[in-house]
Amino acid sequence: MIERNIARSRPQRWGDALHARTAGRVAAAAELVRPSEPRSIGSVARGRDLLAGHFLFAGYLVESPGVIPWDITPPGPAFAAELHGFGWLDDLAAVAEPEADALARDWTEAWLVRYGAGRGPGWSAPLTGRRVLRWLHHAELLLDPEYAGLRARLMRALGRQTLFLARRWQAAPPGLPRIEALSGLVHAALAMSGRAERVAPATAALDRECQAQIGSDGGIATRNPEELLEIFTLLTWSADTLVRTGRRPGAPLLAAIARIAPTLRSLRHADGGLARYHGGDRGAPGRLDLALFTSGVRHRPPEGDAAMGYARLRQGRTSVIADVAVPPIGAAASTAHASTLAFELTSGRRPLIVNCGSGESFGDRWRRAGRATASHSTLAVEGYSSSRFGGTGRKADLLVDAPRDVRLEREEGEQAEVLVASHDGYVGTHGLVHVRELELAWDGRRLRGEDTLVALDSGNRKLFDRMMRREGGVRFAARFHLHPDVDAELDLGGKAVSLALPSGEVWVFRLLEGTAHLSLENSVYLEKGRRQPRATRQIALFSSAREYATRLAWSLAKTQDTPLALRDLER
Numbered sequence: 001m002i003e004r005n006i007a008r009s010r011p012q013r014w015g016d017a018l019h020a021r022t023a024g025r026v027a028a029a030a031e032l033v034r035p036s037e038p039r040s041i042g043s044v045a046r047g048r049d050l051l052a053g054h055f056l057f058a059g060y061l062v063e064s065p066g067v068i069p070w071d072i073t074p075p076g077p078a079f080a081a082e083l084h085g086f087g088w089l090d091d092l093a094a095v096a097e098p099e100a101d102a103l104a105r106d107w108t109e110a111w112l113v114r115y116g117a118g119r120g121p122g123w124s125a126p127l128t129g130r131r132v133l134r135w136l137h138h139a140e141l142l143l144d145p146e147y148a149g150l151r152a153r154l155m156r157a158l159g160r161q162t163l164f165l166a167r168r169w170q171a172a173p174p175g176l177p178r179i180e181a182l183s184g185l186v187h188a189a190l191a192m193s194g195r196a197e198r199v200a201p202a203t204a205a206l207d208r209e210c211q212a213q214i215g216s217d218g219g220i221a222t223r224n225p226e227e228l229l230e231i232f233t234l235l236t237w238s239a240d241t242l243v244r245t246g247r248r249p250g251a252p253l254l255a256a257i258a259r260i261a262p263t264l265r266s267l268r269h270a271d272g273g274l275a276r277y278h279g280g281d282r283g284a285p286g287r288l289d290l291a292l293f294t295s296g297v298r299h300r301p302p303e304g305d306a307a308m309g310y311a312r313l314r315q316g317r318t319s320v321i322a323d324v325a326v327p328p329i330g331a332a333a334s335t336a337h338a339s340t341l342a343f344e345l346t347s348g349r350r351p352l353i354v355n356c357g358s359g360e361s362f363g364d365r366w367r368r369a370g371r372a373t374a375s376h377s378t379l380a381v382e383g384y385s386s387s388r389f390g391g392t393g394r395k396a397d398l399l400v401d402a403p404r405d406v407r408l409e410r411e412e413g414e415q416a417e418v419l420v421a422s423h424d425g426y427v428g429t430h431g432l433v434h435v436r437e438l439e440l441a442w443d444g445r446r447l448r449g450e451d452t453l454v455a456l457d458s459g460n461r462k463l464f465d466r467m468m469r470r471e472g473g474v475r476f477a478a479r480f481h482l483h484p485d486v487d488a489e490l491d492l493g494g495k496a497v498s499l500a501l502p503s504g505e506v507w508v509f510r511l512l513e514g515t516a517h518l519s520l521e522n523s524v525y526l527e528k529g530r531r532q533p534r535a536t537r538q539i540a541l542f543s544s545a546r547e548y549a550t551r552l553a554w555s556l557a558k559t560q561d562t563p564l565a566l567r568d569l570e571r
Helices: 010-024 044-051 077-085 088-095 098-115 125-137 148-171 176-191 196-213 225-244 251-266 287-295 330-334 364-371 393-397 458-471
Strands: 054-057 060-063 310-315 318-323 343-347 350-354 379-381 399-401 406-412 416-426 432-441 446-454 474-482 487-491 496-500 506-513 517-525 534-545 549-560
Touching: 010 148, 044 054, 044 088, 044 098, 054 077, 060 077, 077 125, 088 098, 088 125, 098 148, 125 148, 125 176, 148 176, 148 196, 176 196, 176 225, 196 225, 196 251, 225 251, 225 287, 251 287, 310 416, 310 432, 318 416, 318 432, 379 432, 379 446, 432 458, 446 474, 458 474, 474 517, 474 549, 487 517, 496 517, 534 549
Parallel strands: none
Antiparallel strands: 054 060, 310 318, 318 343, 343 350, 350 474, 379 474, 406 416, 416 432, 432 446, 446 549, 474 534, 487 496, 496 506, 506 549, 517 534
């Protein structure tokens, strides 16, 4: 599951604690009448780390062999959320060995003894929904006949948490957290005896959330592709469970699934991974394909449309996904990135051009750095992001000064797909509009791009003139961050950059027109689930705007293809 720490206000914490303790007084145990099948996918590597006592959650690593996780002092709130959400059950189950199964039961029973009666951390609606889903998915593992005490405690705790979810799901923030809480409630009410009266209210609430949170284009307010995948997965699980128990899913639920599936297909690169924008990562391997298959929705989005604000070019073995919309606004702006007009490029199963990603799991400093325009593969004016952060207090994390006018045009030619987009993020600070053109050749072997900074009207030109008098020009850089697996080196006397992929492909980046210094700089790849950011490189074109229109033209062309035996075409 996507890593997240769901912040709660003081009234929310008090309300959760009150209802958790009230639910904890319920003594009657439920019976599991419809065990769920394992649905979530775990990691064998992470499971073996847990067996060795290496707890890596939310970017924090705690090495405590032989210690149960509830004895660990969490190094941060996100670490505690990952623990109490029980996503690690997926990883231990993936190991599929008696020692891992026993550890899963022991840790679950220890949680039940300490917190099962409604006290302690972990009693928020989203975390409870997440935890209930994992318990139901791995019920066969947990309810071993030799663990009679665990079974009795687990059944009582499931009954209490179902009651808690029925009373507190509305306290969860709209979007993924609330859908997570409602999905847990739906599954629990369907799986246990004596809870059938909770099914109809829970499914009706889930239908309302689908109508309110899923846009007509299948997108969500945060514009986070990985978060959209998590919502889609939860909705498909809920719909499938309703069908399996003889109930008909609501029309809004089915309609939301039908809208999201084509959007996710547009956000999928040639290698099956998601585009990494606005806090999202690529997603667990195979998770996207499994969710799309389970949904039963086969149609694709209309050609030429921007899905959730992202435009996709695909030719041959190459996919390009660009951010061509206004950044998220309102509450969703607290996790948004200044990524307007950034793009990613993947060739076959190999990412080439990427964005740095979300640094949230590596601490606040990396989180803020990952949100800046310079951490994305686009043009940035020196010292500025295309969207700026808020001031102090609650607004400190918001993108409050963001582009308001983002335009997109597409053209389907015989020789190439062409995408032209622009944004006004630098008009207020420098009087300049950024225009980016991307042209992907019909065989996918060449991407030609142009980046232009232009002062369009007299007012903008006056502001630009003031910047010229004060600074002597507007310094900027067009950056192209490389995936860590790409081997890059300057070539042709510093006029080009040669990029070798592990598959054997070789691409070459060149500056075609304009005045700029081509450089190969250090960069980072902020990947969730790792202990540290990964070192990588970036191509940078450093230049200065001294006229009302400054243009840089560049190309990225494949000069050596993957050997035929290793070809991996997009499905």
